[in-house]
Amino acid sequence: MSPLLRRAFKPVYLVYYRLLYGRRFPGGAALARRVHAFELATARGDAPLEKDRWEAQYRAGEWDFMRELDELAHYAVIAAFAHHLAPHGAVLDVGCGEGLLVDHLRPLGYRRYLGVDLAEAAIAGAASRRDERTDFRVADAETFACDERFDVIVLNESIYYFREPERTVERYGSLLAPRGTFVVSMFDGLRARAIARQLLRRHRLLEETAVGNRKGTWVVRVLAA
Numbered sequence: 001m002s003p004l005l006r007r008a009f010k011p012v013y014l015v016y017y018r019l020l021y022g023r024r025f026p027g028g029a030a031l032a033r034r035v036h037a038f039e040l041a042t043a044r045g046d047a048p049l050e051k052d053r054w055e056a057q058y059r060a061g062e063w064d065f066m067r068e069l070d071e072l073a074h075y076a077v078i079a080a081f082a083h084h085l086a087p088h089g090a091v092l093d094v095g096c097g098e099g100l101l102v103d104h105l106r107p108l109g110y111r112r113y114l115g116v117d118l119a120e121a122a123i124a125g126a127a128s129r130r131d132e133r134t135d136f137r138v139a140d141a142e143t144f145a146c147d148e149r150f151d152v153i154v155l156n157e158s159i160y161y162f163r164e165p166e167r168t169v170e171r172y173g174s175l176l177a178p179r180g181t182f183v184v185s186m187f188d189g190l191r192a193r194a195i196a197r198q199l200l201r202r203h204r205l206l207e208e209t210a211v212g213n214r215k216g217t218w219v220v221r222v223l224a225a
Contacts, residue, residue, distance in 0.1 A: 009038050014190065021194035022166070039191075046160040046191045051118050051140075058098075058121035066100055073211045074185055074218040075156075079104035081183050081207070081222055082152045089151030092116070092175060094141050095158025099126030102134055116144050142168050149177040156185045157218075159195060166198045173225045181206065181222055188217040199223060 016035050020028070039047035049057075057063060065071070078101060082091055088111050093101050096115030105113060116139040117123055126136045137144075142162050153172050162168045169182065176182075184199065186192040196219070203223040211218045 006038065006041055009034070013038050017190040017194040021191075022198045044189075044191075046187065046189050048161050048163050054119040055121050058119050058125065063097060063122070066097060070213050070215050073213065074220060075101060075104045077209055077211055077218075077220045078154060078156055078183055078185055079108060081220065082110075082154060083108040085181050085183070085222065086151030090114075090148070090177070092148075092150040092153045092172075094144070094153060094155050094172065095161065096126065096136065096156075097122045099129045099134075099136055101154065101156060102126075102129045106134075112148075112150075114146075114148065114150075116141060146175065148175070149180070150175055151177050151180050152183055153180065154183045154185075156183075157187055159184060160186060160189075160191050165195045166202060169199060170202065176225050181224060183220065183222055185218055185220040188219060192219075196221070 012031075013035055016031060020031070036047060040049075082089075082105060088109050090112040091105065091110055091114070093099070093113065093115040096117050097119075099115050102113055102115070111133065113134045115123075115126060115136045117126075117136070118138070118140050120138050123136045123138045130136065141158065142164065153176060155169070159165045159169065169184075172182070182203070186196065199221075200223075203225070206222040206224055208219060208221045211220065
């Protein structure tokens with residue numbers, strides 16, 4: 001997509017996420033594909049990527065910034081919510097990356113933690129965090145299945161990388177234990193807001209906290225199944 005076409009398409013991108021996302025209309029699927037192509041062409045950080053792109057990014061250290069001080073606050077909020085909702089419970093971390101959330105959960109205590117991520121390079125980076133209660137698996141989050149049930153399912157800055165975000169969350173409802181909850185954290189942006197609107201139509205909001213700094217704003221929501 002040329003620079004001229006990108007500039008011309010930007011108003012369409014804005015209208016799509018503000019008014020059209022999640023709606024069914026003639027040509028909707030084709031428009032969604034065009035929007036995704038625009039997101040890739042403009043290197044937006046909240047659009048689905050292929051597995052090889054994730055692998056290359058992790059190997060190149062492009063996600064090392066997640067360890068920095070300005071990422072700390074939203075991790076702390078997620079861990080606090082998970083601990084309050086299910087003290088010493090079972091946690092599934094969907095799109096776990098290198099398992100950084102474990103560093104925040106471990107001091108609070110948990111019975112079981114499982115992190116899943118599409119990138120083998122990310123899971124390799126999480127290996128040092130494994131122990132008798134903590135495990136990681138390479139898996140496509142949109143098709144992952146297991147026989148376990150979890151008290152809390154965390155989607156930390158991962159949901160907007162799904163091609164079908166709302167449908168994927170619905171599917172994960174089958175992995176929740178009775179009275180289990182979702183903790184969904186998203187960095188604020190047009191796509192994130194559109195996805196959040198759809199989620200809130202399908203799930204009861206139990207709590208919502210915004211965390212902001214010089215980078216921007218994260219919104220951490222607790223949702224009932």
